[in-house]
Amino acid sequence: MTHSTLSSKGCYFSDDKGNAAFNAAFSRRLVELQKTIVSQYLNPENTFRLRHGSDWRHPGTPEAITGGIQEHSAYAETPFQELIDNDLGQIDRTAAKLAEAMHKNFATMMYSTLSAACEQTGNTVDARAEGSLADAFFATIEKIEFVADRYGNVNLPEIHTSPETGKKMAAAMEAISPEFEERFEQLKARKIKEALEREAARKAKFLCYGDNP
Numbered sequence: 001m002t003h004s005t006l007s008s009k010g011c012y013f014s015d016d017k018g019n020a021a022f023n024a025a026f027s028r029r030l031v032e033l034q035k036t037i038v039s040q041y042l043n044p045e046n047t048f049r050l051r052h053g054s055d056w057r058h059p060g061t062p063e064a065i066t067g068g069i070q071e072h073s074a075y076a077e078t079p080f081q082e083l084i085d086n087d088l089g090q091i092d093r094t095a096a097k098l099a100e101a102m103h104k105n106f107a108t109m110m111y112s113t114l115s116a117a118c119e120q121t122g123n124t125v126d127a128r129a130e131g132s133l134a135d136a137f138f139a140t141i142e143k144i145e146f147v148a149d150r151y152g153n154v155n156l157p158e159i160h161t162s163p164e165t166g167k168k169m170a171a172a173m174e175a176i177s178p179e180f181e182e183r184f185e186q187l188k189a190r191k192i193k194e195a196l197e198r199e200a201a202r203k204a205k206f207l208c209y210g211d212n213p
Helices: 003-008 016-039 080-084 089-121 133-143 163-174 178-204
Strands: none
16 A cells, blocks of 8 residues: 555544644643743743853853753653543643653752852852851852842842751751841841942943933
């Protein structure tokens, strides 16, 4: 039987349009899940999608660490029995499994990239050398540059640690002395002031910034 004969015969167990619609809808669902995952780590306003090219570079900061695009992959299997049983719950379970794999891939990439950048710039803190977790936390905040958003709000940096380290750090901060707390508040106030000054200087570079057209 020739190919032309096969193509002319109807296929009663295939729905090409339905398949395409399902695949498109499922892909959109995965994209939304991926955006939700990324938003847990990065402000959506500060994220962009790269459509072309292979490297991340910033022409204004040539000394900044650069990196290429990394491939993330995930797979899921559908048991044949669930197809026979018309188990539609498999759709949500598959999406959840793929989302979990994507989450793991993204978190691994983000933390490894941050670690490499900190090692390259020397922006690291040794808790043992600092003497205590509280002092290490102070040194960490001292090294971080606070940022003011476009509304003039300065948000404190987020601290990401393992659950064990997080518990130890929380306990250490609860036991700090009034003198340490006062020093830390002074540091925080200085960092916020510097962030606002940098944002004001940035806006001053633009003519009539914020004026109505």
